[in-house]
């Protein structure tokens with residue numbers, strides 16, 4: 318997504334030294350955001366036929382301004398897929414709930430594109446109903462100032478799913494202007510149904526209670542005995558749309574002990590499965606975060622499990638672009654002991670590793686409600702037998 322990664326990083330550090338002038342769009346009514354769709358509205362003046370539409374907005378920054386990021390507040394009736402500069406950023410199908418996205422921008426022209434969908438009424442598949450897209454986008458520049466663009470007649474909209482329409486190079490100059498239905502406060506039916514707006518900051522921290530205990534296929538459940546020894550677990554997570562993260566907060570506990578690595582560096586270890594530890598780790602801005610764990614079932618053996626929840630903090634915008642990761646079947650494991658060389662490092666090929674076995678949710682026996690940390694732990698050394706690596710930058714309170 319970035320023409321020059323290094324240039325982006327230097328702009329980023331420049332921007333963090335400058336005060337920002339405006340807050341992100343709090344809601345739609347604080348802007349001039351309009352519900353828009355295509356010109357294909359039915360003769361009744363209120364409904365659209367079911368089906369997909371393609372909607373686009375080319376954004377050229379004012380002379381001398383370098384866009385850094387956009388915070389996008391958006392919803393659509395009934396569904397949308399949002400793209401920025403050709404990359405899919407998010408998709409939702411709940412028009413009563415708006416969503417926020419924080420996306421890094423290109424230095425020049427940027428393209429916001431939405432594939433909107435009007436679904437048929439539940440009772441009759443060909444009967445039309447209301448359809449609309451509404452969005453407010455705060456553009457943040459390298460000088461710390463911001464502009465807000467909104468859905469209005471500046472957008473172009475056409476009936477149908479148009480292949481490739483989300484790409485920057487796509488030419489929408491022949492498309493008609495979007496049809497403007499009206500602002501949020503007065504436009505039926507949404508003015509009476511209502512649209513819930515998410516808070517401008519999204520920093521609830523990790524949620525261990527939504528994580529599941531995982532282990533390898535050597536267990537048949539949470540109370541079955543696992544072989545004694547260390548096992549490798551891995552989760553690589555990429556932020557959508559090329560966004561960068563620069564820190565992670567992770568709550569983690571293992572039966573019996575573990576060492577946690579973030580992007581190849583040792584965050585710390587724990588040896589008490591009654592109590593989780595919290596580590597806060599800063600790292601060089603990266604799109605992908607590698608969470609690696611060496612977890613050990615120590616003699617005399619018995620059940621084994623790993624439970625973790627992380628908040629990955631995006632750094633491109635300062636507008637709460639956080640992602641949340643918990644231990645589940647999207648993690649992978651390896652039973653080789655000692656651990657495969659370099660498995661803790663970013664870029665390790667885990668394609669041959671199997672999906673983790675889910676033993677059960679937080680709270681399940683034999684571990685029960687393990688204590689959730691309220692403060693962070695300092696960096697600590699690997700447990701015996703765990704891969705050695707340099708220490709991570711651990712922020713401890």
Ligand SMILES: *[C@@H]1O[C@H](CO)[C@@H](O)[C@H](O)[C@H]1NC(C)=O
Pocket residue numbers: 369396397398408432433434478
């Ligand atoms: C129609 O739009 C919805 C919402 O963006 C999307 O999930 C779906 O894949 C689209 N369908 C087609 C045929 O493009």
Ligand SMILES: *[C@@H]1O[C@H](CO)[C@@H](O)[C@H](O)[C@H]1NC(C)=O
Pocket residue numbers: 650651652653657666667669670671
């Ligand atoms: C363990 O990892 C190695 C290296 O990635 C891989 O070749 C092997 O298939 C894995 N084996 C198991 C049992 O997970």
